[in-house]
Amino acid sequence: xxxxxxxxxxxxxxxxxxxxxxxxxxxxxxxxxxxxxxxxxxxxxxxxxxxxxxxxxxxxxxxxxxxxxxxxxxxxxxxxxxxxxxxxxxxxxxxxxxxxxxxxxxxxxxxxxxxxxxxxxxxxxxxxxxxxxxxxxxxxxxxxxxxxxxxxxxxxxxxxxxxxxxxxxxxxxxxxxxxxxxxxxxxxxxxxxxxxxxxxxxxxxxxxxxxxxxxxxxxxxxxxxxxxxxxxxxxxxxxxxxxxxxxxxxxxxxxxxxxxxxxxxxxxxxxxxxxxxxxxxxxxxxxxxxxxxxxxxxxxxxxxxxxxxxxxxxxxxxxxxxxxxxxxxxxxxxxxxxxxxxxxxxxxxxxxxxxxxxxxxxxxxxxxxxxxxxx
Numbered sequence: 001x002x003x004x005x006x007x008x009x010x011x012x013x014x015x016x017x018x019x020x021x022x023x024x025x026x027x028x029x030x031x032x033x034x035x036x037x038x039x040x041x042x043x044x045x046x047x048x049x050x051x052x053x054x055x056x057x058x059x060x061x062x063x064x065x066x067x068x069x070x071x072x073x074x075x076x077x078x079x080x081x082x083x084x085x086x087x088x089x090x091x092x093x094x095x096x097x098x099x100x101x102x103x104x105x106x107x108x109x110x111x112x113x114x115x116x117x118x119x120x121x122x123x124x125x126x127x128x129x130x131x132x133x134x135x136x137x138x139x140x141x142x143x144x145x146x147x148x149x150x151x152x153x154x155x156x157x158x159x160x161x162x163x164x165x166x167x168x169x170x171x172x173x174x175x176x177x178x179x180x181x182x183x184x185x186x187x188x189x190x191x192x193x194x195x196x197x198x199x200x201x202x203x204x205x206x207x208x209x210x211x212x213x214x215x216x217x218x219x220x221x222x223x224x225x226x227x228x229x230x231x232x233x234x235x236x237x238x239x240x241x242x243x244x245x246x247x248x249x250x251x252x253x254x255x256x257x258x259x260x261x262x263x264x265x266x267x268x269x270x271x272x273x274x275x276x277x278x279x280x281x282x283x284x285x286x287x288x289x290x291x292x293x294x295x296x297x298x299x300x301x302x303x304x305x306x307x308x309x310x311x312x313x314x315x316x317x318x319x320x321x322x323x324x325x326x327x328x329x330x331x332x333x334x335x336x337x338x339x340x341x342x343x344x345x346x347x348x349x350x351x352x353x354x355x356x357x358x359x360x361x362x363x364x365x366x367x368x369x370x371x372x373x374x375x
Contacts, residue, residue: 002042002057002158008070011060015074019046021081022074023164024102026090027144027157034233034240036093038062039144041071044161052165057158062097063145072098083164085109085123091195101195105188108164111171114180114187119326127163130170135159183352190347200230203295210250211298220292221285222253228284232277244274244281256285300341308364312336315360323356330357339365 005011023044028036041060044052062068074080075094082102084090086109095101112126113119124135142153149157175181204226205211205219214222226249233240248270257263260282267273274281316331323330331349338346343365345354 001054002059002154003055004061004154005058006061006064006067008064008066011058011067011070011074014045014058018077018080020079021046021083021106021165021168023161023168024082024084024087024090025157025160025164026093027142028089028093029143029145030089032239033237035096035237036089037145038093038097040149040157042157042161043074044164046165052162054158057161059149059154059157061147063147068098072100075102076100078103081106083108083168085126085160085164085167088191088195091192092198095195095198101192103192104185105192106168106172106184107188107191108167108171110187110191111168111175111184113326113329114183115171115174115178116324116326119328123160126167130167131163133163135163186351190351200227200234204230206296206298208246208250208298210246214250214254214298216297218253219298220288220295221256222249223292223295224284224287224289225249225253225281227289228280232280243277245272248273252281252285296341305340309333309336309340311364312340312361315364316357319357319360 003014005014023042023046025042026038027040027042028038030036039062041062043058043060045056045058047053047056049056060067060071062071071094075082075098081104083106084102085107087102087105087107091101108126109121109123112121112130117126117129121129124137128134136156136159142149142156144153172181175184201207203223205223208222208226211219211222225244229240229244229249232238232243236243252263252266257266260278263282263285264275264278267275267278313333313336316336317327320327320330330353335346335349338344339349339361345358349357
């Protein structure tokens with residue numbers, strides 16, 4: 001059986017001798033909060049043995065006073081490699097609860113993509129593909145904050161780290177043989193940096209499709225509302241749409257009320273409107289942002305040269321086939337659009353991705369919109 005750890009001293013004792021690597025996962029709840037609520041931390045200890053024993057898996061209760069600090073010391077130890085699967089949200093949970101982001105990192109999902117096995121593979125599917133072990137799906141929608149956890153929950157949680165070392169060994173070997181270990185290390189560093197620097201999106205209006213039909217002044221009002229909403233959600237730990245839903249924000253930006261009384265009348269007609277926050281919403285709507293004049297026009301998506309975008313996508317797809325990489329690993333549509341709009345390479349497709357893509361994309365970026373160049 002895995003070991004239940006509900007005492008920080010017991011956790012510290014298990015790390016009296018630091019392992020070279022640990023398998024790491026979390027269970028968290030994020031249904032009613034902005035920040036993920038860390039409910040359980042699963043740790044597999046690498047003892048150097050050929051097989052992982054049941055008591056080499058620790059199930060750590062982060063709700064216990066002092067446990068976050070004990071975990072932080074382990075997570076921050078750069079001498080310990082953290083093997084995780086698709087860890088982006090886990091990293092945010094660790095940062096919020098423990099104040100640190102685990103590093104260095106080996107992401108088995110990203111590694112599988114770079115090894116040409118498959119893009120975006122879930123943990124269970126990758127375990128079966130690499131090890132032949134079929135895992136039960138069981139407790140995916142459990143209440144992980146309840147105590148005590150059931151035996152089924154504990155076993156499910158232990159499974160989430162039980163196979164990480166085996167997968168790490170297989171994937172690390174494949175990446176080393178193909179010379180792609182540096183790709184994964186670069187992506188891992190970027191993932192950790194993004195989690196450390198996680199903050200409000202500068203131009204949140206661009207992610208709303210309906211912003212593309214708004215005039216520039218309305219887009220600026222929408223930007224004010226969305227930035228205020230994000231700040232409030234973070235400070236009060238509530239989901240963004242619980243504070244102000246997207247449809248209402250767009251409506252207020254398109255047709256702003258003439259005064260606070262008018263805003264209250266709008267709110268009275270909307271069951272989910274945040275009437276108690278009317279003063280704050282009105283203030284946000286009326287207060288210009290220092291950088292709003294620099295905001296990209298959401299309507300540029302309609303004016304974007306779709307033929308050129310298609311040529312870029314085709315070039316990326318062809319390069320992916322050459323490298324035997326799954327679709328989506330080299331560049332998403334979103335990042336290609338950003339590259340088209342600004343002419344600058346976004347960080348997400350910088351580094352090794354730019355090295356392999358620039359030779360095929362650069363000629364297309366300089367081709368006139370009406371050119372008939374094909375890939």
